Amino acid sequence: MKAQSIPVNEHKYVFISSKDIKLLATQTASEQKILWRNRRAILFTFILPVAFLVFLGASNRGVHLKIIGNMNFDTFFVPGILAFSLVSTTYSNLALSIAVQRDQGILKRIKGTPLPPWMFFAGKVGATLLNSLLMVVIVLAVGRFAYGVQIRVSTLPALIVDLLVGAACWSILGIAMSTVVNRAEGGSPIVTLPYIVLSFISGVFYPAQAEPAWLQDLARAFPLEPLARSLEAAFDPFVAAPAFRGTDLLIMLAWTAVGTVLSLRFFRWERKSS
């Protein structure tokens, strides 16, 4: 009977309390708000991939790609743009926003509050995943209704797993990359260049099969090519369901591990003193 009079302690052994969940929601919502009020972030995160989707798609209507078994261009490039979008909403957005907030001393301020560090990252990644989900919906909707790309129910589990693994991999790589950037203004090219270069060699906008073998191998060592190929498999009507590509997923998971190690080792809450 007495236990009922002390309800306060009942939640204390729960790993995440309801209060923490509320805090996490607040944190995510505020990160979302900050992103949507930042024009540059919207340009890079949303406008750029959608522009590629529209213009690249419009200029290749009815094209079949002989180099990859006469595949319809739309079937090839919609998953490519999906991969590209996922990288820009996760990696690019996280790396730049964390670098800017570190440079401005916002991270140091947050470190001085009771907000647990994991919750800070969870809020950022949460907001990022919401953006990714939005982009995935946009790209799939345009792909389906403007370009008539089939979204196969039988490969949907693979598609979802590919997207989740890709998002996890590129989110943690974004956090890792933010540690390299010292000053926010100089950060943009350092962050953007690697994934733009990878986009061009990884068969995202056009097939990589015409590239020399060494370049294909190089692309394959990084996690964009595996992401694009595994997404492509989910869309390709000639690939049998469930269209899971184990090696591609493993490459992405390996990079997730690398990103985690680098982030844990090098993450800083304060900018380097000059």
Next chain:
Amino acid sequence: MHAIKDEVVTPVCRASDGIGYNDSVHAIEIKELFKSYGDLKAVNGLDLTVRTGEVFCFLGPNGAGKTTTVEILEGYRKRDSGTVSVLGYDPENGGRAFRERIGIMLQESGIQTQLSVREALDLYRSYYSHPRSTMELIEMVELNGSVDVRVEALSGGQRRRLDLALALAGDPELVFLDEPTTGFDPAARRNAWHTIDGLRSLGKTIFLTTHYMDEAQALADRVAVISDGQIVALDTPDRIGGRNTTTSTIRFLLPSSISVNDLPTLSNMEHLDADMSAEGESVTIHTSRPDLALYVLTSWSVGKNIELSGLTVSRPTLEDIYLELTEENN
């Protein structure tokens, strides 16, 4: 049976109730603190105690170890050796419970510029278990007219006031204020002082770092001066560095008809330790007993019906003492 049940149900208090808290009268205790960066000994065996409920002012030139010490107290830096207790916690591993009870206003740290004043306050309030209300915070720093203004549109002074409000969001017992009024206009500074005074009357402990001596004079219960990584003086603003016992300065102008030699001789009078110098009409006297010296002087001048115009008596300012203390050590 009941007793056992109680033990099972209430093993410990909530984290925010402060495990490790002891009700000592000292908010901060530092003993034998050392911190080096390479060969540079930033903090070199520093001892310091800050009492609960006082406004403690920490003065020192740049590079004296001030920031390093404060950042060790705030939990941003790890010390090399020594013991540090802040509200009973070791700041290095006080964690969430420790951070619930302190507030930090850093010298330069940004606020998410895309948020409005209200949104920023609400965001940081959400990090604490028992925050102050948003309106109360806004009123404390007088940002009533800018509640819905984005941080990016605030003036430097307004942003700094929001900074102060954010430091107070969790209703902390101990507040670190690092040069809180830099960039304020005089009226805003007075208001900030008023806010800090108000915190003192609520029993909060304030650890204040500043370069403004008038601020230290106006606010501090005690002042510490750090130089070369050690405390070189610690006392009330009026007594620090022997300020209350050092010589005073008397200044006045003599009418041109009167020569300095006509003045009563103070130099050989007992207790006065007087030392007089004149430059044209202007006379300066240094003495440890300004009351006696004035008595002699004014008795003489009133008797002769001479006006000592522009008469002032001054003690060294806190700034004079501070400069003396920090120069000695450099």
